Amino acid sequence: MIKGVGIDTVDISRMAKSIERKGFIERTFTVKEIENCHGDKATYYATRFAVKEAVFKAVGKPENWLIIETLNHEDGSPYVTNVDNVHVSITTESNFATAICIYEEI
Numbered sequence: 001m002i003k004g005v006g007i008d009t010v011d012i013s014r015m016a017k018s019i020e021r022k023g024f025i026e027r028t029f030t031v032k033e034i035e036n037c038h039g040d041k042a043t044y045y046a047t048r049f050a051v052k053e054a055v056f057k058a059v060g061k062p063e064n065w066l067i068i069e070t071l072n073h074e075d076g077s078p079y080v081t082n083v084d085n086v087h088v089s090i091t092t093e094s095n096f097a098t099a100i101c102i103y104e105e106i
Helices: 012-018 024-028 031-035 041-059
Strands: 002-011 070-072 078-080 086-093 096-104
Touching: 002 012, 002 041, 012 041, 012 096, 024 041, 031 070, 041 070, 041 078, 041 086, 041 096, 078 086
Parallel strands: none
Antiparallel strands: 002 096, 070 078, 086 096
C-alpha cells in the first residue's frame, strides 16, 4: 500500500552555485554520496538533492539532509540506504534534475 509520494525538481545551474559555497557539500551529502560523485558535479549533486527533497515529501521526516543517502545499484538505478520501504527514480532534462519517491507501507 502506498503511504506517500514525493517529487522534486532542482535547477542544475543553481546547484552549481550552491556547491561552491564553503561547507555546503559536507552539510548536505553523506560521505558515500561525496565519494561516489562522478561526471558533472552540479548535475550529480542536483539529482541527489532532488531525491532528498522527494523523500522528505513522501515520508514526512524532518529535514536533516544527511538522513537520506542515495547510492546506485550496479545497473545504475538509484536507491536510498537510510530509509526503509522507499523507491526512487531520477531523471535529468536540460538544466533540471527531477526525482520521485514512492513510500510504501509493508
